[in-house]
Amino acid sequence: MKLSRTILILLAMLAFQPLRGQEEITIRIREGMPMIPVAMPAFQLNPEAQKSETAAVVYDTLWQDLEFSRVFKMVPREHYAYIPAFNPNAIRFKDWASIQANILVSGQLELTADDRVIFSFKVYEVTGERFIFGRNFGGKKDLARLIAHRAADEMLKHFGERPLFTSKIAYISEAGNDRDVYIMDFDGQRSTRITFSSALDMLPSWSADNEKILYTSYRNLSPELFMFHIYSGKTELISSGGSNYAADWSPAGDRIVYTSSKHGNAEIYLKDMKTGQEKRLTFNPAIDTSPCWSPNGREIAFTSQRGGTPQIYVMDAEGSNVRRITMEGGYHDSPAWSPDGMRLAFVSRIENRFDIYIFNLKSNEISKLTENAGRNENPTWSPDGRHLAFSSNRSGRYQIYLVDYDGRNVRQITSRGENKMPKWQRTTK
Amino acid sequence: MKRFLIIILALAFILLLGACSKKAAKVEPVQGPAVETVDEPVAQVEKPVLSEEELFQQKSLEELNKDQVLKMIHFDFDMYSIREDMKPVMQANANWLLKFPSVEVLVEGHCDERGTIEYNIALGEKRAEAARNYLVSLGLSAAKVKIISYGKSKPLVTGVDEATYFQNRRAEFVITKK
Numbered sequence: 001m002k003l004s005r006t007i008l009i010l011l012a013m014l015a016f017q018p019l020r021g022q023e024e025i026t027i028r029i030r031e032g033m034p035m036i037p038v039a040m041p042a043f044q045l046n047p048e049a050q051k052s053e054t055a056a057v058v059y060d061t062l063w064q065d066l067e068f069s070r071v072f073k074m075v076p077r078e079h080y081a082y083i084p085a086f087n088p089n090a091i092r093f094k095d096w097a098s099i100q101a102n103i104l105v106s107g108q109l110e111l112t113a114d115d116r117v118i119f120s121f122k123v124y125e126v127t128g129e130r131f132i133f134g135r136n137f138g139g140k141k142d143l144a145r146l147i148a149h150r151a152a153d154e155m156l157k158h159f160g161e162r163p164l165f166t167s168k169i170a171y172i173s174e175a176g177n178d179r180d181v182y183i184m185d186f187d188g189q190r191s192t193r194i195t196f197s198s199a200l201d202m203l204p205s206w207s208a209d210n211e212k213i214l215y216t217s218y219r220n221l222s223p224e225l226f227m228f229h230i231y232s233g234k235t236e237l238i239s240s241g242g243s244n245y246a247a248d249w250s251p252a253g254d255r256i257v258y259t260s261s262k263h264g265n266a267e268i269y270l271k272d273m274k275t276g277q278e279k280r281l282t283f284n285p286a287i288d289t290s291p292c293w294s295p296n297g298r299e300i301a302f303t304s305q306r307g308g309t310p311q312i313y314v315m316d317a318e319g320s321n322v323r324r325i326t327m328e329g330g331y332h333d334s335p336a337w338s339p340d341g342m343r344l345a346f347v348s349r350i351e352n353r354f355d356i357y358i359f360n361l362k363s364n365e366i367s368k369l370t371e372n373a374g375r376n377e378n379p380t381w382s383p384d385g386r387h388l389a390f391s392s393n394r395s396g397r398y399q400i401y402l403v404d405y406d407g408r409n410v411r412q413i414t415s416r417g418e419n420k421m422p423k424w425q426r427t428t429k
Numbered sequence: 430m431k432r433f434l435i436i437i438l439a440l441a442f443i444l445l446l447g448a449c450s451k452k453a454a455k456v457e458p459v460q461g462p463a464v465e466t467v468d469e470p471v472a473q474v475e476k477p478v479l480s481e482e483e484l485f486q487q488k489s490l491e492e493l494n495k496d497q498v499l500k501m502i503h504f505d506f507d508m509y510s511i512r513e514d515m516k517p518v519m520q521a522n523a524n525w526l527l528k529f530p531s532v533e534v535l536v537e538g539h540c541d542e543r544g545t546i547e548y549n550i551a552l553g554e555k556r557a558e559a560a561r562n563y564l565v566s567l568g569l570s571a572a573k574v575k576i577i578s579y580g581k582s583k584p585l586v587t588g589v590d591e592a593t594y595f596q597n598r599r600a601e602f603v604i605t606k607k
Contacts, residue, residue: 179582200582203546222577223550243554243578246547259551264558266551287551303548309507310548331507333545347545354545377545421546 035073036159038066039101039126041086048111055109057144058119058151062107064187065152065165070386070404072155075101088122093129101126105155115141121151123158133158145189153428162339162384167425169380169389170204170213171400174417181215181228186382186389186424188400188413194230203245206425208253214238216245225258238271248292251426257281257291257300268302270317281319292335293317295426301325301335301344312346312359325359334378338385338405339426345369345379345388356390358405369407380424389413391420485529490604498525499534499602502560503595506543509555511563519560522602523567530573533606536560538578539585541594546580553578560600575605 040063049055066072080086083095088106096104104124111117122134135154137147146166153163164186173182173193181204184191195201197219204215213228225244227236238244242261249256256271268281268291282288286306293300294314301314309330315322326332331349338345344359354375358367370376374394381388386405391398395412398420403410479487488496499522502515511519526532538557540549557576565571584597 200579202582218579243550245550259547261551261554266554287548287555289551290545290547305548305551331544333548349543352543354543375542 033071035071036102037075037100038072038103038105039075039080039096039099040066040105040107041080043107043109044088045108046110048113049109049117052111052141054111054117054141054144058109058117058148059107061145061148062105062151065149066155068187068387068409069152069156069161069164071159071161072103075099091124093124093126096126103132111141117141117144117147119147119151123155145185149185156384163428164383164387166428167383168206168210169400169425170206170215170423171391171414171419172202172204172421173414173419181213182419183213183230184414186402191414194228203247203421203423205247205249205423207249208251208426210425210427210429214247214249214256214258216247225260239269246290249426250293250297251295252297255297257293259289259291268300268319270319279319281315290333290335292337294337295339295341301337303333303335312344325361336379336381336388338381339383340385343385343405345381347377347379356388367407369403369405370410371407378421378423380422382424383427389422389424391422481528485607490607493604493607499604501599501601504556504598504600506541506594506598507552509552509559511559516563519563520567523564523569526564526569526573527567529607530570531607532604533573533575534564535603535605536564536574536576537583537601537603538576539583539597539599539601540581541597542581542584543594544581546582549580550578553580556598556600560602 043055043059045055063074067074079099083099084092091104102125104126105121106124107119107121109117109119116138118136118138120134120136123132124130125132135151137150139147149165152165156163167186168183169186170181170183172179178198178200180193180197180201181195182191182193194213195215195217197217200218202216204213206213211230213230215226215228216223217226222240223243223245224237225239225247227238239258239260239262242264243266244258244260244262247256247258254273256273258269259266260269261267265285266287266289267283268288270279270281271277281300284304284306286304287310288302288304290303291300292302298317299314300317301312303310304313307324310333312325312332312335313322314325325344329348329350332346334347336345342360342362344361345356346359347354348357354377355371356369356376356379358369369388370390370392374392376390376392379388379390387402388405389400389402391400397418399412400414400419400422401410401412500518502511502518505512526534536557538553538555540553544552554576557578561571561574561576564574585599586593586596
């Protein structure tokens with residue numbers, strides 16, 4: 001996957017700041033911060049752990065997480081061979097500095113008689129030759145991946161970044177003739193089916209506390225909006241009458257927005273989840289759909305066909321102050337607001353190709369995230385805003401892929417059956 | 430002398446045989462029993478062609494839908510207005526529905542795959558709504574026509590050409606009550 005450096009400047013985009021129409025635009029390519037080189041020698045294991053695969057699972061998962069982060073960069077393991085073997089009791093920092101490591105992670109893993117894992121890790125700064133922080137995690141053996149994800153999240157937090165490795169993605173997978181809601185780790189592992197209706201379920205969306213999922217189901221022969229409580233198994237009907245879909249939970253967790261045609265036409269509604277009070281936000285005979293909250297909860301991006309073709313608009317959360325974001329091209333939908341509030345990802349159809357684009361709300365620049373490979377749909381941001389998940393049929397059937405914010409590191413994370421409509425949690429728990 | 434006698438006898442025998450055969454050829458053919466004609470008068474009944482009403486009464490909902498008594502219509506790309514060439518189909522559907530006022534129908538709106546999931550639900554709904562409005566304009570009671578949109582989740586055919594997409598951009602009329 002090559003980096004899509006082509007920054008398309010659509011002059012018409014200046015409508016977002018109309019007075020700048022005559023000014024020259026500076027193209028600024030976001031290169032990202034330099035990544036921190038990390039070395040992680042093999043863990044110290046107790047005899048039980050030496051006989052088990054578990055240590056390798058924790059080590060490999062932690063390694064892959066740090067490599068994935070775009071914050072850290074792993075020093076290749078082959079380089080460790082050039083220096084004396086790691087000794088946790090007498091660390092020779094100069095050696096590690098010589099192979100360009102800035103951070104050293106030292107791990108110790110024990111497997112207890114009752115099949116629990118105890119993983120301790122210590123993080124050192126190589127140049128300062130000092131201990132920075134360390135944590136101990138314990139848990140059942142089959143949660144080895146989660147233990148590694150927790151450790152990786154601690155690394156991010158300590159370096160001032162938002163954690164993401166313990167976050168989950170909700171998605172739709174086919175189960176026989178049905179389509180049901182599933183959840184999985186961000187890397188596609190440990191998936192769990194959570195709805196079992198014998199009808200079409202679609203477009204899942206997480207609650208702010210990550211304990212509930214809104215989704216649309218045809219189980220009663222019309223598309224209704226349901227809320228599923230993951231840890232109690234309870235299902236509630238949220239909206240019915242006409243079609244009810246494309247729900248998005250406010251970042252504060254108190255309100256939802258969704259599309260409904262309960263009064264005849266596809267309009268956007270806001271519902272207070274505490275009082276149950278509903279407010280209609282759009283009043284237009286055209287199609288209004290796909291609402292999505294800004295991270296500060298003050299604005300809502302949505303798709304409207306009021307200008308003739310589906311375009312992305314932004315309005316205040318009260319429904320006022322509507323302004324159009326996309327101007328060029330005939331078909332845009334599925335807006336997703338980045339966690340930093342600066343960018344909108346969306347799907348554009350250009351000459352019958354569906355690709356994901358990112359619009360920078362500050363600079364009015366558009367960059368293309370996916371490049372002419374199948375149909376790419378339903379973008380959703382990682383909690384830290386450095387990655388996106390989307391679904392694509394580039395390899396035949398729809399599967400879920402991850403990609404970095406700049407188009408790098410595309411990887412497929414599902415492979416069984418057909419999987420689509422990913423929705424990443426807004427935050428880790 | 431003896432030999433002469435044998436020849437005479439042989440000749441006489443041959444002559445006799447010839448006389449006999451001549452005599453047999455003259456025998457009249459034997460007459461068999463007379464053919465009795467078997468017949469009966471055709472009952473003068475005509476198998477009645479079932480009227481549309483009777484067919485309607487006879488068939489189950491499933492059969493009516495399977496026989497596609499109501500024909501689906503197709504739409505232009507990204508559009509939800511009724512095409513000119515689909516209006517006769519709609520007229521025929523309306524005529525049939527007006528004949529059977531007890532019938533309730535569900536109009537299913539569908540889209541081709543060249544749209545996003547969210548937008549296609551809305552577009553499919555607009556198509557179903559346009560079809561319903563057209564039926565109502567032809568005299569049908571709006572209360573008898575319900576609509577649903579499946580967006581692009583239930584394609585009729587698979588493929589990646591315009592003919593396929595055209596087939597999938599449709600409104601189907603499902604009889605839900607007769």
